[in-house]
Amino acid sequence: MHFTEIPIPFFKMHGTGNDFVLFDCRSFPMSSSYALMEPSVVQVIAHRQLGVGCDQVIFMLPPKQENSLSHVRFFNTDGSESAACGNGARCVAWMLKQTHPDDSVCFSTNHDFLHANVLGSTNVEITMGKVIRSADAIPLSKPLSPNAIDVGIEGLPLGACGSIGNPHIVFFVDNIHNVPVKTLGPLVENHPLFLKRINVHFAEIQSPNFLKLRTWERGSGMTLSCGSGACVAAAIASELNLVTLPLTIHQSGGSVICSGLSDGTMTLTGPVSTIFKGGFHPEYLENLLNKNSAKKATLS
Structure with missing residues (x-):
């Protein structure tokens, strides 16, 4: 089994209508995080009928460097990865602030090291490079x-x-x-x-x-x-x-x-908004991974 947590928790958020499914994977086993980031799994998570539905899927991973609260990766609905996502990064900053004592938070992406300030209850300012x-x-x-x-x-x-x-x-x-x-x-x-x-x-x-x-x-x-x-x-x-x-x-x-x-x-x-918190049933995602593995084996 790739997934040990039942259910697999996520947050649905949006920044000015740009909507995201966020997974806080900082306490997940890395095998679970990598399984979630499989393109076929991302595609289903982002699908508006078969999954939750969103513009991008975001993974908050353990930090890779000093003064960072997380290393963050962004994935498009087709399963491809993007090095930057401004509205998604603002949602991440708001999420990190919920367990951080300061209004300022920092995190890394595959492109840059980002600094953000949470302004009041919903507004977020972030440096984009x-x-x-x-x-x-x-x-x-x-x-x-x-x-x-x-x-x-x-x-x-x-x-x-x-x-x-x-x-x-x-x-x-x-x-x-x-x-x-x-x-x-x-x-x-x-x-x-x-x-x-x-x-x-x-x-x-x-x-x-x-x-x-x-x-x-x-x-x-x-x-x-x-x-x-x-x-x-x-x-x-x-x-x-x-x-x-x-x-x-x-x-x-x-x-x-x-x-x-x-x-x-x-x-x-x-502004950013939290729409709801939910959980993915692990067997559903596990079946996707198994089908994908079988397909790859057939093609090879």
Whole structure:
């Protein structure tokens, strides 16, 4: 048996509509944690009919370094892993605060070491790192200016790219509600120009301090909001002198505030909510693992 705890506890949370299933694995046997992170298991956990349903599945593992409360890993609904997730990281910070005496918490991810402040009962501010603007950071299949990405789709302007641990492309448009995100999103995400696929955003600037954003996330599809994407959109818009930081970014699930520190580090501030606490029956997940093992054996 991979799972010893009955049931396997989890929390369902969201940050501005970007929803997550969080497992606090800090006291789990590592074999159970690794079993939960199997792509086939993640896919079912994230499935809105067969599992709990979410945009990403998050695992809070034992810390790997000093001053860290946890090492955190993020997985998309297709089972692929993402090195960054802004709204998910804010939910993690809130969760860590519940058993930590200070309002400030720190934890590591596969991309960075993050610092967060829990502000009151629901708001969380987190440092997201710097937005890197280069073809290698995305990465692109050929050298192009990060501000002039032509994906060759009729009606789309040139896009602007940046990475904050995961890659993003932003298209600035006149009206985001006229954009067929469900059609264009997967076309851009899987365009051969992007070697590791890409998160896709459509941005509409309303004023120097207010921007609207719609998102198609790599590996998860259309979501109500994207924290890392908001930071990248804000950084790019600021670099192009289209807006002034701090910037309020409104998405379908709510609004966040993106600010820039003097060294170029982006911060993300917004609300989080706990929806419910639940438990997975271990036999259900165990059966998934057994079916997956049998399938692999048949293929080999």
